[in-house]
Amino acid sequence: MANTDPRVDAYIAKSAEFARPILEHLRKLIHKACPGVVETIKWSMPFFEYKGEMLCNMSGFKQHCALGFWKASLLKDPEGVLHVKDKNSMGHMDRITSLKDLPADKILVALIKEAATLNEQGVKKPAPAKKSPKQELPVPAALAAALKKNKKAGEVFAAFPPSHRREYIEWIAEAKTDETRDKRVATTLEWLIEGKSRNWKYQKK
Numbered sequence: 478m479a480n481t482d483p484r485v486d487a488y489i490a491k492s493a494e495f496a497r498p499i500l501e502h503l504r505k506l507i508h509k510a511c512p513g514v515v516e517t518i519k520w521s522m523p524f525f526e527y528k529g530e531m532l533c534n535m536s537g538f539k540q541h542c543a544l545g546f547w548k549a550s551l552l553k554d555p556e557g558v559l560h561v562k563d564k565n566s567m568g569h570m571d572r573i574t575s576l577k578d579l580p581a582d583k584i585l586v587a588l589i590k591e592a593a594t595l596n597e598q599g600v601k602k603p604a605p606a607k608k609s610p611k612q613e614l615p616v617p618a619a620l621a622a623a624l625k626k627n628k629k630a631g632e633v634f635a636a637f638p639p640s641h642r643r644e645y646i647e648w649i650a651e652a653k654t655d656e657t658r659d660k661r662v663a664t665t666l667e668w669l670i671e672g673k674s675r676n677w678k679y680q681k682k
Contacts, residue, residue, distance in 0.1 A: 559588070
């Protein structure tokens, strides 16, 4: 095989006995379908690159193996063998425990060739969907009243980013008793006057 990486040899050799023939078979098919592929190791597992972009990866675990395509969501997959959204393991073939769990070689080769074509055409992997920002939590009545009385603390709290405000709000709202709540409100005011966030003790200086 051309463009092989000895680190991939070592990875396969160290894999569980059941996993070695699976990984060897996948490796062989990837090189067969895409002769110009280049092997490497990323995130402690074998990756295969083509035209300067990642093509696919494989991995072996204690009880199963996995195969993943970098641009899986763009593959046509006429046979419906890819688990792009609903899957139970890393990769897009679900849990591979033996060679019998793999689709026919011609199906895998076709997918690898299609993935290679995407790289040749310079098609980029879709950017992940942006998560909707969390809604602002209502300020507990005890905290709102205290901030109204303490102008400086109120100004600092209002100027904080939503995540910092949320930390204080959740901390106070989680209090089990009125006594605990009042103590936390008092501490919150003290820290706000000093410009401190709820988790200031853990922030890097």
